[in-house]
Amino acid sequence: MNVVTLPVVPASAPAFTAPPRRAYTLLGVIQVVDTGDSGTTTSFGIRPVKSAAYKIYALSKPSRIVLDVTTPQRTVWARAHFLGTTGFNAAPPPYTTSVPRPVIPSATAYGALQRLFAGPAQAERTQGLRFVGSGVAGSSRPAIKGGIARIHLTGPCTGGGSTFTVASEIALMPKRFPPVKRVKIYDTAEQTGRSPAAPTPSRR
Template sequence: MPTQPCTSPVIELLPPANSPPAILVDVRTGTRPDEGYDRVVFDFRDNTSTPGFSVSYEEEILEDPSGNPLPMLPGAKLLVTMRWAAAHENGNPTVPPGDLDLRPNLPRIRQVRRAGDFEAVLSFGIAVAPAGDPAPFRAYALPGHRLVIDIAHAGQNPWYCGQVYFADQQKIINGIDPPVTAVERRLTKPAVAGAALQELFKGPNEAERERGLLFVDSHATGFADLRVSEGKVAHVRLLGPISSDGSAVITIANEITPTLKQFPTVDWVKIYDEDGKTERPDGPVDSIPEQLEP
């Protein structure tokens, strides 16, 4: 796990290759001091799609396709790569020239500059103050064909930097216990436990799947009725006709339990089937439904 939370790459699935390119029409920045972050927004034309994207800190931002270093103001370098996207159409730019090199001088964001627009790969570099000290960030798509990057102000914690535990195929093959590995996720406050389970059900991202991580869902289609009772006991009901498929190594319970126990308000986890049944419903002890037994 990273030594500084919420600085790991954010990767969202790429759209199908036959999707129409997402056409960028606007880039804007702003600051929200009351909420504790600066923001960059990439707006795409409504009749196109929102692109797949990756956002990560890099030692240096390179221009695409030349490979030359991109001249930028001092700061940590955040690379935003949008795939199956473009800032031009029929050879004409679709973004005002001033949007290609913004210098807003915000608390964190000093510059947003286009790095490439080639073969449906659109990239921008963001100079984040101060240099040498990457600030926590989050990145996500919003309705209305918008890609948003938020960068936390110094000393602020506008979102919870938590973990989600996925099944690890290498650990399973080699008999290593526990058979799960934690990955970093940005969790929306205040309902961070529910946000963590939502991230679990989304499954690992592309890079995490390449590392051999996967979501074992045990046929659960979702969850409901998440609550934490006195005694630091978390309760969650799984939806769908769940089954362990006879596995004595890994079920969804192996992923849910540590994902919830990371929070200081949770010492015990009770998982219920869709009918609200679990093997040990009472007392300070973990519990799973009978269907998750091997």
């Protein structure tokens, strides 16, 4: 992951109160992370879609820092699937709602996974969408062979006894990528809980 860190000198500026992690549906930026406040500076990590040139501007009226990121020349649309918490306990499956995300054509499956792990955008969160990470930090690039996408998770993985886990969201990926008919997901111990299986359809 490529991260650009922006130190911001607050001076007499008000305290920063936005969420520590924010996902975006922008063409060139996936996520912004508040990486810390030292008392004199506040730093942000910017997760771009790919390594790209960027420029930083300090503007006034109002006072702000602007990051201008070069966007990919071409993107296509994929879909990320998040848990819909509204009425989750009473609603029948499927429990997910899919939302559109721009990805690079040469890495559509991996781009969709990156967008998934970034989580829903703020407007989507207000609609009750949530990313269930199951303690996982991320995933490898999908290795696709014979119609099966093999995905290796990174970081600790625990479902906590829930029937809905990060695998429930990842397994829906094949709907949007014709070469993929099955998904096999491995934890850090190279274990998988089931054989390759067809995905369950989402609400969209």
